[in-house]
Amino acid sequence: MKKILFVGKINESVKDIEELLEKHFRVQICQLHTEAVADILKVVTPDLIVVSLAGVLESDSRIFEILSKEYRDIPVLTIGTDEEKGLVYGANSHFENIPRPADKRTVMEAVCSKVDASLVIQDGMYKVMENRSRKLIMVVDDNAMTLRSIKEMLQEYYDIAVATSGMKALTTMGKNPPDLILLDYEMPVCDGKQTLEMIRADSEFETIPVIFLTSVSDREHVEAVLSLKPAGYILKPPVKEKLMGAIREAIKD
Structure with a gap:
């Protein structure tokens, strides 16, 4: 902003x-x-x-x-x-x-x-x-260390916005919609599933690709994540090369 x-x-x-x-x-x-x-x-x-x-x-x-x-x-x-x-x-x-x-x-x-x-x-x-020369990625996670780590990985290539909850993300998006959202699936109170539902319920944001960040890798959990049809999912802590690849695929960068 x-x-x-x-x-x-x-x-x-x-x-x-x-x-x-x-x-x-x-x-x-x-x-x-x-x-x-x-x-x-x-x-x-x-x-x-x-x-x-x-x-x-x-x-x-x-x-x-x-x-x-x-x-x-x-x-x-x-x-x-x-x-x-x-x-x-x-x-x-x-x-x-x-x-x-x-x-x-x-x-x-x-x-x-x-x-x-x-x-x-x-x-x-x-x-x-904003007339941006670089793509804007929003990272939504309740963990400050995760936000800082991902921002450091990506800020050389993209503009980064961060939010510590789904509601804060939606408020920020209303002022400056991102090109892609990295969304923590296991956030407390308003989790990634609920946040994604709110994003898709808004006609202004419904086409923004969302990649889930999840720390649980068992099959049942992954299937639950994929059933929401995100643009992708990344296991935490994210590996830079995999994260960059998923982002490029989602926004055709």
Whole structure:
């Protein structure tokens, strides 16, 4: 999920935009203050910086000097009037401005354009689809060591998302659907079978291939796994070569 640093003076307008963006992106909020922006950029590398110019002062131009000189590789999108824009950066081509007041669709289209994503509007709802150069694989397992191990195996070749439960996986998938799911069959509470049923019950996710991860190898158990018609199954702990082969076969990579 793309990361956005949202800078502004905290008011209702800023809160509305934050609520809009955080449904589709990972949003970090920051006060419109030179030191605050400079400090947060030392520890956070966003894909986009969005700045609300509401209430901006001429002294805040220092923020844009810093962004222009030290963080030119990060795109910047501002939301403000021509007067507010003129106070802090004028015609600087590094920054793009959305005239205020701005409606939600205008904001979403501008943000998606900046982070190389597509905006789909269906029944009045927004959906953001990242234009990925690599396949995205979601690993769902309640064991943190398993998640870390599989991520280390695959991250050189694929983008990786992780979830520690079926419900968390479905929530994440709603924001950024993966190309393939590696799903632990023996998770507590909501196991792999139940999670797969929920995935297939959603028309948006039903065609995503699912490979089960299972630690039990007896015939009866394997037959129960295969009866669900997954794209494949891998015994845990997974062997990299076998896992890579199963993934390539499932997504024809």
